[in-house]
Amino acid sequence: MRLEALSREVKINKKNKNDKYHLILEAAVKVFARQGFYQSTVAQIAREAGVADGTIYLYFKNKDDILVHFFQYKTKQVFERFRAEVNHAENSLDKLRNLIKRHLAEFQRDRDMAILYQVGTHQIDRLAEDQIREMSKMYQDLISEIVEAGQQEGSIRKDLYVGLVKRFILGGVDEVINTWLHSEREYDLVSMADPLVELFVRGIGTLGITNDE
Amino acid sequence: MRLEALSREVKINKKNKNDKYHLILEAAVKVFARQGFYQSTVAQIAREAGVADGTIYLYFKNKDDILVHFFQYKTKQVFERFRAEVNHAENSLDKLRNLIKRHLAEFQRDRDMAILYQVGTHQIDRLAEDQIREMSKMYQDLISEIVEAGQQEGSIRKDLYVGLVKRFILGGVDEVINTWLHSEREYDLVSMADPLVELFVRGIGTLGITNDE
Amino acid sequence: MRLEALSREVKINKKNKNDKYHLILEAAVKVFARQGFYQSTVAQIAREAGVADGTIYLYFKNKDDILVHFFQYKTKQVFERFRAEVNHAENSLDKLRNLIKRHLAEFQRDRDMAILYQVGTHQIDRLAEDQIREMSKMYQDLISEIVEAGQQEGSIRKDLYVGLVKRFILGGVDEVINTWLHSEREYDLVSMADPLVELFVRGIGTLGITNDE
């Protein structure tokens, strides 16, 4: 019992120490989101985190490194949730709907992260290129999976260039997030999922319907 | 006749002088596209333009001002071409197709501009905010116009939230450009227009077709 | 007759051209007085004078040179008036009174010059050192003359260290001008002459009077 208690305490200590790592990370994200990466100073991050400037260099190689770590950390975390959501659904269209709902929900919940992903994606390219690319790739792979499964199910057209479909979907979702980020009024982002999926699935044309009649 | 010749010469001289304005602008765009706005130095721009550092300040108030001027200048220019393309087509779906083709064509032709628009849109927000926003708004207005006309024509579904359709389309196009910008091999961007429009119009679902059968 | 007319015209032209010299000089003084020498730019002077930047270098070796020329020009001009005023008076105390009156009058009339003399005297030292020193010396020589004559006349004490008297008087006058320059309300500077001279002559003490009684 004692050993267990001790071990738990050690864990807590470790976690507390690790906490400084996360403390800085969270602070950095806040500052980056507020001012942009290049406009933010290490001193500001330190102040926001409540640590000394020098302390940051005990946990991160340099300023760029903070960003890289952020994307590594967040990407894994968020992506796991995406994956879970997809696995959870029965059919392809539900998978897509769930994925997008989760995507919007996560970004709505953590606006700072959203800003960094949307804004930063391009801004920093070379710094966090690998991480962002990995994230983007994982996302697109998810969509590929869904599309291919849907094609087998029969719910998704077979005459599609899947590479393009991925961009088509990611682009739509991104832009919806973007608009939300820049909007004054904070409407519910997740509620955009259903109409958006409906657009992805049915398109804007009347052709299919027309043919019916 | 002589006076006319003279006046033309004067114009040319004037244009040559004005050319220094554009010389710097073009140089700046090249440098910004290569290194990002904040990573670029005024000295680099000057060197790229083949002028002295100080010369830049004869034509621009400061570094930010260069970017603002670029967007002012480009936005107007590009948008007029978009507008012309839309006016040119007969029906709504052709209008949409033409708009997107032109969009892709312009960005393919001027890769530096493309980078600045995609990268910069977010990065610099506060500097060129007005210009970029105006551009974005004009673009979305064009789409609104097309969609509404299409709805009257009967080629576009009436049960659409137009505000969402605009993001849906702009997002898709943007993402296609983005992917192209990041790709190694330089494939023909314009050739993505037709399949992309097809996606916008018909969606990825089989529902319409299914109903047929 | 014709030749005379021509020659006059030439003179006028010359004078007009020379006028550009004075034009720049006057403009410079205005700008220097307003902003201080180091805060003023050559471009500002050019603009104030209504000439091109480069033109200034046709008349002056460099920015410093403008100041040197100003002091050369003004010093001679003002000093001649001082000298005339002194020569004009009958007795020493009147000479002193006249000198100070003229001094205050000239500086009241040309506030910009006043500022340059008071402010600039020290500020620029090394630039216009010689001119200012010469002016100062001429002034002090005038006072020396007056004092010595007054001593012979019997109106001025013989037991004085003349070198100190000169500073005593110049300092008092300077400070009165200074205060006037910094004051909000523009009172009549010349009216300070009589009470000031009275102070110089009688001092603030009651000793002489006391002895009387």
Add this chain to the structure above:
Amino acid sequence: MRLEALSREVKINKKNKNDKYHLILEAAVKVFARQGFYQSTVAQIAREAGVADGTIYLYFKNKDDILVHFFQYKTKQVFERFRAEVNHAENSLDKLRNLIKRHLAEFQRDRDMAILYQVGTHQIDRLAEDQIREMSKMYQDLISEIVEAGQQEGSIRKDLYVGLVKRFILGGVDEVINTWLHSEREYDLVSMADPLVELFVRGIGTLGITNDE
């Protein structure tokens, strides 16, 4: 006992750190006195102080701020000595004599400060305006006090415009300092106090004496 020793050590350390503030201040004064404010560069001050350029900005907001702090610091310090000297003397004329002696002594002792006060008073006006004005006002208030007391004592004439007397005296002292600053040979400045006061009190005229006869 140990704690006290420790606390003293801490104080010394603190003082050493504060010393960098004064170190820079002293260096700046030296450089300003040598070259004038606008001719001095921050790099020169840093070199003179033996610190890095950036260090200066840890202690001062900018270059101007150094000057402002100098005047704040010196003015208070010097003025307290003036005040003490005045309070110390019995009668008004001794107060005046003591004040002027101290004034000359302080400026003789710290030639750099003297230069900054004489030169800078006008040069920088807008930067250190408040400080210098305050100093000047305090000085003139001291004189006012002395004069009024002297008038009650009977040692100073009652028919005086005190506002003018203040300028009369400050001007004389200033000019004596000025001359000393510009002189090659470094004579004893303080020794000018007695003859100067004598001039202030008795004036240069023979009227009082004349009346005697």
Add this chain to the structure above:
DNA sequence: CATGAATGAGCTTTCATTCAT
């Protein structure tokens, strides 16, 4: 003579990073 566009040396200031404590 006059112009004013162009130059580039030189300045102030910022800030990522280090290191003695």
Add this chain to the structure above:
DNA sequence: AATGAATGAAAGCTCATTCAT
């Protein structure tokens, strides 16, 4: 581990001066 004072390279920007027109 943590600190934060110190560093100094590097950047944006100004402006006296030149020179082709």
